[in-house]
Amino acid sequence: MPNDKQDVTVGEMLRRHGISRRGFIKFCTAAASAMALPPIMGPAMAEQLINARRPSVIYLSFQECTGCLESFTRSFAPTIESLIFNIISLDYDDTLMAAAGAAAETARAKAMQENFGKYVLIVDGSVPTGAGGGYCTAGGHSAVDTLREAAKGAAAIVCVGTCASFGGIPFADPNPTQAWPVTGIVGDKPIINVSGCPPIPEVITGTLLQFVTTGKVPDLDEHRRPKVFFGNTIHDRCYRRPFYDQGKFAKSFDDEGARNGWCLYELGCKGPTTYNACATLKWNGGTSFPIESGHGCLGCSEPNFWDKGSFYSALSNPAWGKAGETSPLEVLKIAGAAAVVGGVVGAASAGVGRMRQHRQEQRSVDNEPKGG
Amino acid sequence: MDLLSFARGPGLKVALVVFCLGVAWRIVAFALLRIRRDLNEPRASLLRSLGGGLVAVGSRSWPHPEFIGRTGAGEALGYSYHLGLFAVVLLFAPHISFFGSLFGVTWPALPSSVITVISVLTFTLFLAVLFRRVTNAVMRMLSNFDDYFSWFITMLVIVTGLAATSHIGGPYETLLGLHILSFDALLVWFPFGKLMHAFYIFPSRAINGALLARKGAIS
Numbered sequence: 243m244p245n246d247k248q249d250v251t252v253g254e255m256l257r258r259h260g261i262s263r264r265g266f267i268k269f270c271t272a273a274a275s276a277m278a279l280p281p282i283m284g285p286a287m288a289e290q291l292i293n294a295r296r297p298s299v300i301y302l303s304f305q306e307c308t309g310c311l312e313s314f315t316r317s318f319a320p321t322i323e324s325l326i327f328n329i330i331s332l333d334y335d336d337t338l339m340a341a342a343g344a345a346a347e348t349a350r351a352k353a354m355q356e357n358f359g360k361y362v363l364i365v366d367g368s369v370p371t372g373a374g375g376g377y378c379t380a381g382g383h384s385a386v387d388t389l390r391e392a393a394k395g396a397a398a399i400v401c402v403g404t405c406a407s408f409g410g411i412p413f414a415d416p417n418p419t420q421a422w423p424v425t426g427i428v429g430d431k432p433i434i435n436v437s438g439c440p441p442i443p444e445v446i447t448g449t450l451l452q453f454v455t456t457g458k459v460p461d462l463d464e465h466r467r468p469k470v471f472f473g474n475t476i477h478d479r480c481y482r483r484p485f486y487d488q489g490k491f492a493k494s495f496d497d498e499g500a501r502n503g504w505c506l507y508e509l510g511c512k513g514p515t516t517y518n519a520c521a522t523l524k525w526n527g528g529t530s531f532p533i534e535s536g537h538g539c540l541g542c543s544e545p546n547f548w549d550k551g552s553f554y555s556a557l558s559n560p561a562w563g564k565a566g567e568t569s570p571l572e573v574l575k576i577a578g579a580a581a582v583v584g585g586v587v588g589a590a591s592a593g594v595g596r597m598r599q600h601r602q603e604q605r606s607v608d609n610e611p612k613g614g
Numbered sequence: 615m616d617l618l619s620f621a622r623g624p625g626l627k628v629a630l631v632v633f634c635l636g637v638a639w640r641i642v643a644f645a646l647l648r649i650r651r652d653l654n655e656p657r658a659s660l661l662r663s664l665g666g667g668l669v670a671v672g673s674r675s676w677p678h679p680e681f682i683g684r685t686g687a688g689e690a691l692g693y694s695y696h697l698g699l700f701a702v703v704l705l706f707a708p709h710i711s712f713f714g715s716l717f718g719v720t721w722p723a724l725p726s727s728v729i730t731v732i733s734v735l736t737f738t739l740f741l742a743v744l745f746r747r748v749t750n751a752v753m754r755m756l757s758n759f760d761d762y763f764s765w766f767i768t769m770l771v772i773v774t775g776l777a778a779t780s781h782i783g784g785p786y787e788t789l790l791g792l793h794i795l796s797f798d799a800l801l802v803w804f805p806f807g808k809l810m811h812a813f814y815i816f817p818s819r820a821i822n823g824a825l826l827a828r829k830g831a832i833s
Contacts, residue, residue: 475785475786477786478781486726487726487727488725488726488727489706489707489723489724489725489726489727489728489729490725491707491711507708508707508708508711514786514787514790515618515785515786515787515790545616546616546619550616550619551619551622551623555715556708556711556712556715557618557622557787557790558622558708558709558711558712558790558794559622559711559712559715560622560623560626560627560712560715560716561619561622561623562622562623562624562626562627568715568716569718570715570716570717570718573630573716573717576627576630576631576634577630577631577634578634580630580631580632580633580634580635580638581634581635581637581638582638583635583638584634584635584636584637584638584639584642585638585639585642587635587639588638588639588640588641588642588643588644588646589642589643589646591639591643592642592643592645592646592647593646595643595647595648596646596648599648
């Protein structure tokens with residue numbers, strides 16, 4: 243039996259943990275289904291994975307809240323979740339690993355050295371660059387330096403969560419730590435963004451599984467997100483969509499429309515502009531998702547979702563106020579001031595017109611032939 | 615900043631300022647225009663003249679029986695697309711929500727499917743209006759850039775709105791952004807083009823009617 247955990251194939255590791263081949267094929271079929279791959283891909287994925295060596299994965303946490311990791315570890319089937327940790331060799335995650343301090347950093351350095359060019363780098367959180375990178379340090383190294391160093395030997399980088407993908411909340415105006423997404427720091431590596439605040443656990447595991455199985459970066463959208471999970475808007479797949487089409491909207495969170503499950507568009511739902519799989523994969527084992535629980539989508543998997551106006555203002559409404567909403571009083575002030583200025587300009591132009599008219603009349607009177 | 619955020623944020627704010635400033639400018643300038651004094655002896659009292667003005671607002675808004683055969687179709691076309699526009703602008707739920715956030719007042723909406731049907735009809739009528747303008751020799755001679763551009767910018771709002779609600783032609787955020795941006799453009803153009811007739815049409819008819827009534831003519 244091989245000793246080094248990187249040399250152990252996935253099949254061997256599964257056998258050690260008492261997971262049957264049949265159970266694993268079922269998992270792969272479910273994963274293939276979640277990724278909208280043909281059913282035949284399930285067994286094929288299983289075969290590929292069983293004989294594959296477990297890829298080294300390094301998980302770096304930067305400026306984040308650990309919500310993404312919480313999501314990652316709360317997949318709806320815990321045994322499947324543990325399976326994921328057996329398919330990959332998670333060599334560094336300072337939140338999950340038992341080792342700490344120098345031992346943990348040594349493990350990361352060793353994994354990076356031994357798997358140079360082959361490991362998958364998962365990044366969770368944005369990267370602060372302000373104060374010389376001093377807003378986020380671990381083991382005496384700034385996040386930005388750690389990322390640059392770890393990215394050099396990575397086969398691919400998977401950004402887990404909106405912070406790593408697009409900067410997220412730390413990136414929001416006024417961005418006090420001068421935070422950047424990974425794409426703002428690393429430019430020469432394949433980068434897959436799995437956005438969401440947090441992302442759906444099955445989307446994280448599905449993306450990793452697809453990369454590990456095929457060794458290729460999946461088809462990505464313009465924000466480098468896997469199209470298979472981010473190809474549709476939540477609105478497109480929302481069970482409340484028929485009510486949108488019928489023009490039936492809830493006006494408040496406790497009115498008759500809300501109780502009847504009508505569309506939450508007017509209450510600020512960002513489903514029509516948010517690309518994610520919440521409406522299909524859902525959360526907590528397919529139990530529900532925010533809209534099904536009665537709250538509009540916040541658009542958390544989109545870039546700059548924090549700075550796109552109020553969560554409770556409809557997408558088509560004006561959004562220029564401080565909180566992204568517009569109050570009638572503010573509109574009245576702006577419109578009134580503009581109208582006063584316009585009125586003054588209008589009066590001035592009318593005055594100029596009258597003066598010209600008067601001069602013309604005066605001239606025509608002067609030019610009239612004098613009677614004898 | 616993405617297109618939608620710009621269109622409903624700073625773009626809309628600037629457009630609203632230009633609209634209010636421009637409309638106030640045009641109305642005040644119009645109201646303060648010097649009307650040449652009529653030195654003739656009035657044929658009607660001031661009250662009757664004002665009444666004549668009000669009558670003209672109504673009578674000039676309806677085809678004259680004598681000319682109905684020649685002007686009826688055009689007027690029906692005009693009324694139809696105006697009514698269609700009013701219904702779409704004022705009775706579509708997201709538009710009501712838009713106005714509600716601006717003015718703090720909302721009202722009941724028509725079902726979205728009904729609005730879609732009205733929008734398509736209005737779109738068709740708009741095409742018919744352009745066809746008439748281009749094919750009718752007199753109207754073609756009377757038309758200038760202002761007429762065509764005012765038609766174009768209004769049509770742009772209708773088309774982008776239809777595309778956004780039916781999710782045809784691109785991602786919703788892009789279509790909605792284009793729809794609001796085209797509305798911003800319409801607001802900017804409004805005071806300086808023939809769209810300003812929305813404010814001028816009834817006062818100008820009333821003034822003409824009152825001046826004619828003063829001379830003893832019935833509108």
